[in-house]
Amino acid sequence: MVRVLLAPDKFKGTLTAAEVADHLGRGIRARRDDVEITTAPVADGGDGLLAACVAAGYDRVEVEAVDALGRPARTAFARRGDTAVVELAAVAGLAALGGRRRPLTATTRGVGRVVVAALDAGCRHVVLGIGGSASTDGGAGLVRALGARVTDGGGHDIADGGAALLDAAALDVQRLDPRLRDVRLEIASDVDNPLLGSLGAAAVYGPQKGATADQVALLDRALERWADVVATATGVDHRDDAGAGAAGGVGFGSVAILGAVLRPGVQLVLAMIGFAERLRGVDLVVTGEGSLDEQTLRGKAPVGVADAARRAGVPVIVVAGRCRLDDLQVKEAGFDAAYSLVDEAGSEQEALTRPGPLLERIGARIADGLERAS
Template sequence: MQILIAPDSYKDALPASDAARAIAHGIQRVLPEATLIRCPMGDGGEGTLDALLDATGAERREQRVQDALGRPCEAAWGWHAESRSAFIELAEASGLQQIPRDQRSALHSTTHGVGELILAALDAGAETLLLTLGGSATNDAGAGMLQALGARLLDAEGKPLAPGGAALAELQTLDLSGLDPRLAKLRVETAVDVDNPLLGERGASAVFGPQKGASDAEVATLDAALAHFADATAATLGDDHRDLPGAGAAGGMGFAARAFFGAELRPGIELVMQQVGFDALLAEADLVITGEGQLDGQSLAGKTPVGISRRAAANGVPCVALVGRLGEGWQACHAEGITAAFALADGPMALDDALTRCAELLSDRAEGVVRLFNARRG
């Protein structure tokens, strides 16, 4: 029997590699003779870089950059010398998990650090960039990234805009003449884990701004500021990408990647599956176990468990999801190939306890799943 173990990370608890190890431990209690293939996954959010490094053997590099609040931090990125490819995860430089809850500021957070990582990749000689979006603390539509790469965003007095999405309301001049010329030859692929547009009730500010510290009034401020930036971008470039599915990813970074780099926006889980050779692994599997922190109706927009379950269903392989929480609308995932889904908690439990015990709970649920699966096989 061969089981493919392909979880994403469990936010604030376990990276995907540790989650895969915990699931394998639970399975081995029941089926020590089973062939277990651990394949940590990601869909563009935090932890995707680790999955890509594991799959490709790319070199892990560190770069000192600004975090989302402009403070110095060390951010990892990946370099694959043979293919001249760089892997950059936005969350490494501008991630929400790096910012304490009481310090989160959607109005003023910046993607400047992502631009600094792109410069490091260009300095290394990158010809291809895979940029993964998700888990961001930012809502500036990539303005900070552009400034780091040499663009000038100026107000009516010709002064550079302050960091953050709110300052985009003051944009008078979008000067791209100073953009690093090496960008023109860089092929960019962008991995997104949502399909939201840039603006409106499903846009970056309305849907994701509150988790980044934005009040209702600040959401309205940000949405108007990003609309102004979209107008200026369309006037400068001649194309308008505000309604593109995925444009709202990572506070509008999907919009910036398409508008300024010509990047194709693809579901992150599809790009990661391609990089890890997922189809070849799936072809030999009798069962797939996946999971992440939460399964809900929004998982259908491109989250790891559903991306994997769709592929598994197409190949006739049962797929079980082990998740921290079953949220509203999770039942819709059954129609997308999730054979069964189980929450990890084994009783009433405080969040801190659940996070601390995540590995233990994963092992226990995995054991229960394979006991049922093995009984069904007779």
């Protein structure tokens, strides 16, 4: 019997990772009812992290927090034993805001509230996935929810959001939640940007969050001010660290103030869901994501899956909404073959509006290949 493991990431804006796997599975079964299919949805630290962990057997724990605009929001973290998995995108993500983007005032305070809930539940290992952020506040909202205080020159608490960091004059960490001293905090991230400058949090990711050119410049100045204040308070400067600019500077705030460790997102996620064990006895892995491009090669989920599969001696097929890599890049990334919805449909519009049926057609084509190989 041929055994196939379906391990896609989400197709952002269209289908969740679980839905992608479901459609691919239907297509394979339509051609071959003797194929044993298992699924392991994956993520790289952004949208879909909670779902991937819950699919792997973690419990979903509902909590109350606030979203990136400070509005009450029902969200959750995933838990197994004393490990909690917090997805920033699930509480303070850009996707949840629709068109209501507030690049200057969006906050990560709600993320901190979810971390507090995990600590209240007795968790002593917290994994925070920080992709999909709606804010550029340098992690100030996160650390303030955990007890830090950020004040202006008059000793008053500053407002939430990245722009307010221009008023920051002092950081007081004396009231940080004392439980953090006994907690291992790991940050799952797939970017290596520094905090400031042309490659920094504001310049690279601010426009995605609705920031104009003038607002990007303002946010960069505000983050520089924040970095100065944090360095004065802690005695260490982390602004140039690789990954400091992740999630609008959450990477910076987490490392500099909370003592977190940044980890490559997909590697951390694959370890948490026991992906290496899932590969045992598998004949083929099928992974994928919405866009297969240069960003994929910098450590996105499909490449992480391909690396793990290659170490286990299992061939890998990648399926994407669109593929912007040439054949050589596909091979060098560790994929034995690549399929795209755009190629299958003949147009990007159909790929966006009918991803499910197109995935099923690709699943059938993959099954045909299995039939020839068996």
